[in-house]
Amino acid sequence: MLSSEKKVFRRFLTVYIILVTTVIVSISIIYYNSSVERINLQYKSLMQEFASLQIKRIKWLHNHYPKYNKYPRDDRYNSAIYDLEYEEIFSTLKSKNIFFNKRLYFSGSYAVYVEVLSDYYLGAKYLFIEVPKNGALISKVYRNIAIFGLLAFIILFILGYYLAKMFIKPMKDSLDLLDCFIKDTTHEINTPISIINSNIEMLNLDNLSAKNRKKIDRVKIASRTLENIYKDLKFVTLSDISRSLDSEFNLKDLIEERVDYFFMHMESKKIVKELKLEDFIVKGDRELYARFIDNIVSNAIKYNRVGGKIEISLSNGVLIIEDSGVGIDKRNIDLIFTRYSRFSEHEGGFGIGLSIVKRIAEFYNIKIEVQSEKNKGTRFIIKW
Amino acid sequence: MVIRYFLTALLLVVANADFTTDCVACHMQKKVDLRKTFMNALLVYGGENNFKTALFYYCKNPQPMTSVMSEEFLKKYLPLNAIQIDSMRLKKDIDIYWEKYKIKGNLK
Numbered sequence: 001m002l003s004s005e006k007k008v009f010r011r012f013l014t015v016y017i018i019l020v021t022t023v024i025v026s027i028s029i030i031y032y033n034s035s036v037e038r039i040n041l042q043y044k045s046l047m048q049e050f051a052s053l054q055i056k057r058i059k060w061l062h063n064h065y066p067k068y069n070k071y072p073r074d075d076r077y078n079s080a081i082y083d084l085e086y087e088e089i090f091s092t093l094k095s096k097n098i099f100f101n102k103r104l105y106f107s108g109s110y111a112v113y114v115e116v117l118s119d120y121y122l123g124a125k126y127l128f129i130e131v132p133k134n135g136a137l138i139s140k141v142y143r144n145i146a147i148f149g150l151l152a153f154i155i156l157f158i159l160g161y162y163l164a165k166m167f168i169k170p171m172k173d174s175l176d177l178l179d180c181f182i183k184d185t186t187h188e189i190n191t192p193i194s195i196i197n198s199n200i201e202m203l204n205l206d207n208l209s210a211k212n213r214k215k216i217d218r219v220k221i222a223s224r225t226l227e228n229i230y231k232d233l234k235f236v237t238l239s240d241i242s243r244s245l246d247s248e249f250n251l252k253d254l255i256e257e258r259v260d261y262f263f264m265h266m267e268s269k270k271i272v273k274e275l276k277l278e279d280f281i282v283k284g285d286r287e288l289y290a291r292f293i294d295n296i297v298s299n300a301i302k303y304n305r306v307g308g309k310i311e312i313s314l315s316n317g318v319l320i321i322e323d324s325g326v327g328i329d330k331r332n333i334d335l336i337f338t339r340y341s342r343f344s345e346h347e348g349g350f351g352i353g354l355s356i357v358k359r360i361a362e363f364y365n366i367k368i369e370v371q372s373e374k375n376k377g378t379r380f381i382i383k384w
Numbered sequence: 385m386v387i388r389y390f391l392t393a394l395l396l397v398v399a400n401a402d403f404t405t406d407c408v409a410c411h412m413q414k415k416v417d418l419r420k421t422f423m424n425a426l427l428v429y430g431g432e433n434n435f436k437t438a439l440f441y442y443c444k445n446p447q448p449m450t451s452v453m454s455e456e457f458l459k460k461y462l463p464l465n466a467i468q469i470d471s472m473r474l475k476k477d478i479d480i481y482w483e484k485y486k487i488k489g490n491l492k
Contacts, residue, residue: 062427071491084431087432087488120427120429
């Protein structure tokens with residue numbers, strides 16, 4: 001899977017997971033609230049029965065007081081009576097918090113029901129009935145939410161995974177087709193390029209007129225551009241990076257060689273080059289480093305203006321390649337290393353050059369910083 | 385300190401004597417149980433302050449509609465006469481009445 005495909009896949013999956021989680025959490029909240037309501041109703045119904053019973057007992061005690069003065073008690077519940085001035089008359093409650101304005105409330109490990117009396121037996125207006133809270137009821141609700149929530153999440157996640165795959169399939173097919181096309185093209189252009197290059201090299205330029213020599217130079221530029229494209233395509237489609245060909249070499253020499261390779265390209269656009277290079281030994285595959293330099297330099301030429309300038313400096317392990325070209329829009333800077341991404345309609349190309357640069361940089365742990373200003377130029381700062 | 389306790393005790397004795405004269409004597413004469421009357425009033429007026437205030441105004445302006453007495457009592461003793469006792473003294477009598485028959489602190 002390509003990085004762009006992975007990105008789309010991850011984005012889709014993230015949005016999907018957020019959506020699924022929101023739905024599951026919402027359903028869980030609704031289920032929790034309705035369960036709590038149901039549990040409260042159960043408590044209320046039970047405690048209303050206890051309250052009726054307790055009222056009967058209090059009424060009886062009121063009528064037989066002071067012959068009988070023992071406050072009625074029950075093993076199943078605790079109770080308390082308060083007068084209309086919120087003064088306690090008698091209490092067997094265990095919970096300390098008393099709320100007169102609630103019908104049912106939970107205090108610590110107890111559920112408390114409040115009944116307002118119309119006749120003030122024993123002077124009581126408020127009757128409190130207290131029972132131990134049944135923790136198993138709410139635990140069951142939490143357990144159900146955890147089990148079914150997790151189950152729903154897993155099922156929907158699997159479903160989302162396949163949906164995401166289906167979602168990116170057309171994109172994947174298009175990219176696969178493009179890859180196949182590039183692979184086939186790469187294979188087909190190898191031989192003609194080699195023939196053109198070898199024949200150009202064999203030409204005796206001394207016998208040619210200045211006009212024809214200029215024409216041959218143009219053919220040379222074109223064939224080198226083609227050769228460069230071929231190498232890029234070969235790298236993208238056919239090669240795997242490995243350290244088997246790593247060796248130590250002077251980066252300065254390689255840069256000079258590659259700049260020389262593009263000499264005619266620069267000449268054709270009247271681009272002035274300025275090199276300030278110091279010796280710097282690196283370890284790596286020289287061919288890969290050549291791809292790395294070639295792609296940045298060729299971009300600096302391609303997107304430069306006629307009569308522009310390219311400055312290349314290498315000092316203390318920092319390579320700076322700067323051009324005076326069209327520059328890149330700030331919002332596109334982060335995207336320039338993405339494969340098949342192109343931001344100029346005027347210049348050709350597959351949009352793979354800088355993705356190659358990125359791949360090689362990641363492989364050799366090279367840091368690249370891009371600074372660019374529209375219509376002023378672009379600066380690549382490469383650090384080892 | 386001893387004098388203070390002595391004076392308080394003396395005041396209580398005097399106040400109780402007033403209560404006996406002002407309330408108990410008449411209720412005994414009319415054969416009306418003070419506790420039963422208290423329980424009837426408690427059933428209607430509930431809390432201490434509410435009870436005392438209601439009873440005070442009832443004593444000053446007794447009406448059959450606001451009375452907690454039985455129908456038989458009302459038939460027998462209508463029209464009800466206002467109690468001719470000084471307000472301060474009546475309030476003290478009611479306080480003693482409440483303390484004597486209150487429920488709070490007397491349940492087990």
